[in-house]
Amino acid sequence: MKAVFFDVGETLVDETRYWAEHAERLGVTPHVVWAALGATISRGEHHRRVFELLGGEPGDEVVYSPEDFYPDALPCLERLHGAGYFVGIAGNQSTQLEEWARGQELPVDVVASSASWGVEKPSAEFFARVVAESGAAPYEVAYVGDRLDNDVVPAREAGLVAVQIRRGPWAHLQVGPEAGGLRIRSLDELPEAFDGA
């Protein structure tokens, strides 16, 4: 493995507070938003559908906060970057969330998003862009994400090494054929888990 790219929501960032803030903005209690998210997951819909279901707008003013990083996120980025891996962050995110990530001065080589690239997961073009940015061959690039449909399956189809981190609502609720990727429960397992690829 030469390069490791990370999804953001529920991979590096715990979105609990983010969605609770959306709930407040939409005038509903947080558990209404959790229920709406669950409905979109079970129907295989885009998470933006939550806002349609609850009669509101996406609201790009809600961004993450540094406290939202999962405790294992920054140590993992530092460890991989320090070990010489090319490290990138690229998820299905707005330009606002990409700017937020850039502002965190993370130990990474690339910060990008679907919004700035103009291609979104699960499209093959998104993962081709990940590979192009890394300068490595597809099989030398790992993509770490929480979702089967947007991360694991399409990354593997694009020839990358898919790593699913099992946390957050999607990873717990999405069921499907075993995609053949690596599975981890914590980012503390990287990079050792690559030995099983």
Ligand SMILES: [Mg+2]
């Ligand atoms: Mg995610």
